[in-house]
Each structure stands twice: as structure tokens, then as C-alpha cells.
Amino acid sequence: MAVRAVVIEADGGSRGNPGPAGYGAVVRDPETGEVLAERSESIGTATNNVAEYRGLIAGLEAAAELGAAEVEARMDSKLVVEQMCGRWQIKHPGLRPLAAQAAGLVSRFTAVRFTWVPRERNRHADALANAAMDAAASGAATAAAPAKAAAREATVVRATGTDPATTPASWEPRPTEEATRLILVRHGETERTVQKRYSGRGDVPLTERGRAQARATAARVAALAPSVAAVVSSPLSRCTATAEAVAAQVGNPPVRTDDDLIECDFGVWEGHTFAEVREGWAAELDAWLASTRVAPPKGESFVTVAERTGRAVDRLRSAYPGETVVVVSHVSPIKLVLRDALAAGDAFLHRLYLDTAGISVLDLYPDGGVAVRSVNDTSHLTDV
Numbered sequence: 001m002a003v004r005a006v007v008i009e010a011d012g013g014s015r016g017n018p019g020p021a022g023y024g025a026v027v028r029d030p031e032t033g034e035v036l037a038e039r040s041e042s043i044g045t046a047t048n049n050v051a052e053y054r055g056l057i058a059g060l061e062a063a064a065e066l067g068a069a070e071v072e073a074r075m076d077s078k079l080v081v082e083q084m085c086g087r088w089q090i091k092h093p094g095l096r097p098l099a100a101q102a103a104g105l106v107s108r109f110t111a112v113r114f115t116w117v118p119r120e121r122n123r124h125a126d127a128l129a130n131a132a133m134d135a136a137a138s139g140a141a142t143a144a145a146p147a148k149a150a151a152r153e154a155t156v157v158r159a160t161g162t163d164p165a166t167t168p169a170s171w172e173p174r175p176t177e178e179a180t181r182l183i184l185v186r187h188g189e190t191e192r193t194v195q196k197r198y199s200g201r202g203d204v205p206l207t208e209r210g211r212a213q214a215r216a217t218a219a220r221v222a223a224l225a226p227s228v229a230a231v232v233s234s235p236l237s238r239c240t241a242t243a244e245a246v247a248a249q250v251g252n253p254p255v256r257t258d259d260d261l262i263e264c265d266f267g268v269w270e271g272h273t274f275a276e277v278r279e280g281w282a283a284e285l286d287a288w289l290a291s292t293r294v295a296p297p298k299g300e301s302f303v304t305v306a307e308r309t310g311r312a313v314d315r316l317r318s319a320y321p322g323e324t325v326v327v328v329s330h331v332s333p334i335k336l337v338l339r340d341a342l343a344a345g346d347a348f349l350h351r352l353y354l355d356t357a358g359i360s361v362l363d364l365y366p367d368g369g370v371a372v373r374s375v376n377d378t379s380h381l382t383d384v
Contacts, residue, residue, distance in 0.1 A: 005030055005070040008059035009117075011077070011125035012051025013343060015133055017369055021046035022132020023055030024125040027062045030072065037062040040128040042136035048343075049368045052077040053098035055129060056084070060105035069110040076119045076126070078314060079368035084114050092367035118310075119340070120292065120303060178322035179363035179371070182313070183221055183228075184337060185246065185328045187238040188213035189356045197273050199330075200266035200299070206241050212384045213357035214242040218249035220359060220380035221326055228253060229323035232316065234261040234330060242357070243328040250326070258315075260308035263330035267299025292346050302336065302349065309333045310340065317364050334360065341370045357381055 007030045012023035021044065027037040039058040043051060056073060063071050075081055082088035083099055084106075090096050106112045119126060188210030192199035206214065221228075228250040233243035235257040243255045269277050277285050287294045292302035309329075316325050331354045339348045341362050354360075354376050361373040 003029065003036065003066050003068050005072075006036060006063050006066060006068040008056070008063055008071055008073045009122055009125040010052070010055035010059040010073065010075050011122055011129040012053070012055040013048050013129050013133055014046055014051055015137055017371075018045050018047045020044070020133055020136035021048075021051040022129055022134075022136050023051045023058060024128025024130075024132060025055050025059030025062060026124045026128070027059060027066065027068075035124075036066055038128065040132045042132045044136060047094070047367070047369065049077070049079060049092070049095055050098065051129065051133075052080050052368075053095060053102060055125065056080060057098065057102050057105065060102060064105060064108055071109050071112045072115060073112065074115045074117045074122065076117055076122045077368070078116055078310075081114045081116045095367065118303060118306060120346075179365045179369075180317050180320050180322060181225070181324040181361065181363050182316065182337075183225060183324065183326045184334050184360040184362070185217055185221065185242060185326060186331055186334055186354050186356055186358050187234075187236075187242045187328060188217070190238050192271070193356050195273070197271050198266040198269045198277070200263045200270050201236075202270055203236050204238055206238050209384065210238070210356065211241065211245075213381060214245035216380045216384050217242065217357045217359065218246040220377070221246050222249040224359075224361070225250065225324045225326070227251075227324060228326055229320045230316075231255050231326045231328070232261065232312075233257050233328040234263065234333070235259060236262060236330075239328045239330065243326070246326050246328065258312050260312040261327065261329040261333055264302065264305045264332040265296075265300035267296040269296045269299065289350065292349070302332065302346075305332055306336045306340070309336050313337060313364070321366065338362070338372065338375060341372050352376075355381070357384075 007028045008025060010025040014021035022042045023040065025039040026035055028035055039062050043054055052075065056075065059073065079088065083090050084102060090099050188206045190199060190204040190206055190210055192204050231243050231247045231253050233239045233255055240255060240257065247253055247255050281297065284297055288296055295301040334354055335349050335352055338360060355378050358376040358378050360375045363371040363373060
């Protein structure tokens with residue numbers, strides 16, 4: 001029976017970018033949330049973006065088979081959503097035929113709306129895609145017919161001129177353009193970091209050692225990046241002081257502040273230690289540790305922090321294509337940026353340790369590829 005409107009949730013990914021890849025797509029009733037169709041497939045060796053487009057195409061095909069007239073397509077791929085909306089150019093030649101195929105399917109519906117959603121709201125499609133990636137890595141077949149999979153893969157090969165079977169294996173992305181490099185710097189030491197107290201929106205200054213850490217970090221950044229296009233900082237003084245020290249070593253670009261890079265608001269927990277929070281807010285703490293959607297009392301959830309740090313990263317990618325930007329922020333925003341860059345789960349946030357004045361480096365390619373080069377480099381702090 002035909003349905004009037006549906007919601008598509010689609011995702012895709014690869015183990016290595018490029019690497020063993022797969023996609024997942026779910027079609028739901030927008031009123032009840034009932035799953036009307038599922039699609040998933042291992043697609044051999046491909047990039048994250050190819051797999052994401054393939055997930056969207058599978059979802060649109062399933063919606064068309066159901067006779068839907070109106071579609072909302074939800075994806076956690078900012079690149080695919082923006083390209084399908086026409087706001088971003090499709091520069092990578094391997095994505096153009098896939099985008100054209102998706103556009104052809106879109107024309108079959110009365111109305112199609114594309115919506116970006118955080119990964120947390122795309123769990124079903126993400127799980128299907130991960131199962132397909134696991135199958136691709138092991139060489140197992142998935143639900144899609146082999147002939148159909150082979151035909152689709154051949155289309156990608158013809159479009160890109162690259163045959164996965166004959167291309168040398170590599171764990172490095174194959175960008176066609178220069179990446180925007182983000183050098184992520186956590187601010188230097190403060191009294192609260194020494195005392196291991198929650199330090200969110202409170203404007204706590206650097207200690208004397210923190211200022212020394214900032215100077216050492218500045219020297220390290222200058223060695224890593226001979227040319228820096230911008231230094232962008234959280235507006236809190238522990239970050240701007242660190243950022244100014246860095247700017248002085250990399251040609252004195254003006255330090256620009258971005259409110260979206262500010263630390264998580266820890267609400268009533270501000271200034272307390274973990275033990276104090278455990279004693280006074282045990283149930284609230286357990287709920288917060290269990291879900292990134294839960295905020296500390298009168299505070300801010302990590303989902304909200306991730307949304308604003310994602311906006312900040314997108315702005316930097318757009319404003320500084322192919323250039324290097326130093327980003328000085330706090331432990332929570334940097335962890336969230338790294339979580340998303342590594343396509344990691346939420347448990348990552350509680351397992352990754354970031355030192356004060358530690359440096360992490362990631363590259364963001366125009367086609368949506370990401371390469372994390374280093375995490376929490378503290379080699380420059382040996383003598384501080």
C-alpha cells in the first residue's frame with residue numbers, strides 16, 4: 001500500500017577512508033516512527049562519502065518502491081546534505097555521478113527535504129552501515145544481491161577511473177585538493193585544572209605554569225605550521241591568553257574569538273570535584289555519564305556542545321580552504337571534535353585524556369574526508 005510521506009534515515013562509512021565500506025538506510029512512517037523498510041549493503045572498497053551517498057540512494061529507492069510522495073531525508077553527513085541542497089559544490093569527481101543519481105530519484109517525488117541530524121539521532125542507519133562495513137572487511141556478503149552490488153560498484157569505478165581491485169592499498173586519504181588543517185590546542189593550566197574541579201563558563205586565569213605551557217605550546221605550533229592563516233579561540237581568558245602566545249610565534253595574526261568554542265556549561269557542578277558531585281548529585285551524575293543528551297543541573301548537554309562545535313568547524317572549513325588554523329579551546333569541545341573526526345562512539349569522551357596545553361591535529365578535505373594526524377601531543381611540555 002502506498003504511503004503519502006516517509007522519513008529516510010541514511011548513513012554510510014568505510015574502515016580507512018577508503019577501505020571496506022557499507023551503507024544503511026531506514027524508511028519510517030513520520031507519524032508513528034514505524035520502520036517501513038531497511039536497506040544495507042557492503043560495497044567493497046570505497047570512501048566514507050561514496051558510502052554515504054549510496055545510503056541516501058538506497059533510501060530514496062526504498063521510498064519510491066513504497067509509493068511515497070513526500071520525503072524527509074535525514075543524514076549525519078553535512079557534506080551530502082549541503083551538496084544535495086545545492087549550497088556546496090560537488091568538487092570530487094567520484095561523487096558527481098552519485099549525486100546525479102540521487103537527484104534523479106528526488107525528481108520522482110512531489111517534495112523532498114534534506115535535514116542534517118547529529119549521529120545520535122541516526123543510530124539505526126549507523127548500525128546498519130557498521131554491520132555492512134564489518135561484512136565488507138570480512139569479505140562476507142550482505143542482503144543486497146551480488147549482481148546489483150557489482151553493477152553499482154562498476155558505476156563508481158567508471159566515474160572515478162579507479163578500480164579498487166587494482167589500486168594500491170593505503171590508509172591515507174587520496175585528496176584531490178589541499179585540506180584545511182586544524183591545530184587544536186587545549187588552554188594551559190589553571191588552578192581548577194590542578195585541583196581537578198569542573199571548570200566550565202567560569203573565567204579562570206592561567207597559573208604561572210599555565211603561561212609557561214602556553215609559551216612552549218606556541219613554539220611547538222610554530223614548528224608544526226610555518227604558515228598559519230588564523231588563530232581562533234574560545235572567549236574565556238585561559239584560552240585567549242594561550243591563543244595570544246601562539247599568535248605571537250606564528251606571525252601575529254589577530255586572535256579571533258568564537259563563542260561556539262566555549263567550554264561546556266557544567267551548571268551547579270561548576271567549581272566542584274568529581275567526588276563532590278558524586279556525593280551531592282549521584283543520580284544526576286549517573287544519568288550524565290550514561291547519555292550525552294543529559295545536562296548537569298542548570299547546565300548544558302554534550303549533544304548541545306557538539307552541535308555548536310560542529311558549526312564552528314564547518315565555518316573554519318569554509319573560511320580557510322587549504323589553510324592552517326589554530327583553534328584554542330577546552331577539553332570538552334576538543335574531545336567532541338575528535339570524536340566526530342574519528343567516527344567514535346560516546347564512550348570515547350570518557351576514555352580520552354587531554355592534557356592542558358596538549359595539541360591535536362586533523363585535516364579536513366573538501367570532499368568530506370578527515371585525517372586525524374595526532375592526538376594530545378605533549379612532547380613540548382617536558383621541561384615545563
